[in-house]
Amino acid sequence: MSTGKTIQKREVGNKIEANNKIQKAPEKSPIQRWIGWAMRQSLKESITGQWNTALVRDNFSVEEAAAILAIPLSSREVDDRFAWHLEKNGKFTVKTAYRFSFSTSSSRSPFELTVGATFWKKMWKVCYNPHAMHYNILEWFNFCAKELLLRSLGDLMYLLWGVWKERNCRVWEHKSSQVGEVLIKVISRLNEFRFHNLKTEPSGVRTHMVVRWKPPPVGWFKVNVDGAYNYASRRGSGGFVIRDFQGTMVAGGGKVLPGLMSPEHAEARACSLAAQFVVEHDYLPAILETDSQIVYNHLITRDGRNTSTLGRIYDDIGVILDAHPHLKVSHTRRSANTVAHLMAACSRSFTEETFYFSAPSFLLTALAAEFCNL
Structure with a gap:
């Protein structure tokens, strides 16, 4: 149309x-x-x-x-x-x-919310029951928990969270949205929440397996990357650690990253910093490893220009990856990225971009711990 x-x-x-x-x-x-x-x-x-x-x-x-x-x-x-x-x-x-x-739209009219009329009738009965006396919010929550089904209680809490989020935006960020826009956002998120929580889980007892760092193949380097982000200051830092197939740190570095928008922004810039360093100092072939699933997905699905907010960064990294076929990208769990996480955290105190060609003292303990787990 x-x-x-x-x-x-x-x-x-x-x-x-x-x-x-x-x-x-x-x-x-x-x-x-x-x-x-x-x-x-x-x-x-x-x-x-x-x-x-x-x-x-x-x-x-x-x-x-x-x-x-x-x-x-x-x-x-x-x-x-x-x-x-x-x-x-x-x-x-x-x-x-x-x-x-x-x-x-100035002529918008009331619309049918997707949570259903039965839900709102139940909400009205619980929230505005004239026979129920509630002296504080905890008593009211307790009353709702007794009167509502578990699913309805979850919907209520999600809607209240949406109102609370809007309140925080107005108080702390001085941003306000119209009522209709707030409702649309909250209901949309609620539907997404329902979709993901209605997925069937496999039968049996689920066990939590801790993933450890694994060395690259013989002759390769592994470049672990991590970004740190501070919501209050919108600043952060990025760090990376390069190790060979024996687990020995051969290089690494980090820098302060001002003017960030999100944790993804910090992680993407850290990946860009690491990729440029690897190519400039010829640490190839190499595996660029991140614990951010979002960043990893952007880097492996390069189907034309990336028009997302951080698309320019992903495009720049993509150019490097396309020009160097022996620079691969992989994803790991946070538990297998602790050394890079520590490098990024320590980089917050750096006054300028800093690089190492041997293990610095603040990483020795973490490197030894991961080496013992090989």
Whole structure:
């Protein structure tokens, strides 16, 4: 279905410009395109390919500058492209377009929630029972637990969590959403929660198996990578450790990572740092190992340009992987990535990008522990 209109989020080179209105995409004149290119180049440092931090902060508010500096940049010269900012993968979907249009429509009407009328009748009876006296929230929760079925109680707790999350966004992040948008998000998450929790589990007793670090094949190197992220400061660090097939650390490094958006952002940048180091110092053939399933999935499913928020980073790593067939990617559990985790944690105190070509003192104990488990 086409209406002749577009909702756009334009990723201009390395910068993302969002347009939340539904309108016709205007045609830019050559001079407008040149001015836009000149502005983008001035905000980037030509040598490092990173944001010109001082210039960005001088020309934008604190909030705007923080948002701009968190946008990942490519280390390569790349063309402009369009990305859909309402989806994590940057690809347009009718569902998110409908939700956006519905939540911003001034003529929206009440809609049927997917949890069902029986659920809401039960909720009304429990929450507003005039014969039940509740002096605190714990008594009220206890009453709900007795009156509701387990599934209905779980739905109630999930809905309350959605309201609490919206409250935190308003208090701490000064961001607010309309009631309809909050309901849509919560109900959608509730449906996803139901879907995953209705999956049948295999019969029998489930045992928890701790995964240990395993050395690479003879003649190969294994590069364990990890990223650390602080939600309050939106800063983090990344670290990596390179070991040979005998379990000996031959190199490693880490750095502070300012201007992050998420733990995934920290992990992706740590992988980029490790991949570049491996290629520059010829630690090949090698296996790049991460404990992030999301990052791993992005790196092994490189089917064209990645239009997600962190797509530029994944594209840059993909170029390195494509150019070096003997650099592979693997995923492991957190329990098998403790040395890289420690490297990333210690990198928070680094004043500059730091590399090692032998085991530093703060990693000796962790390396010895994993070596004993081989």
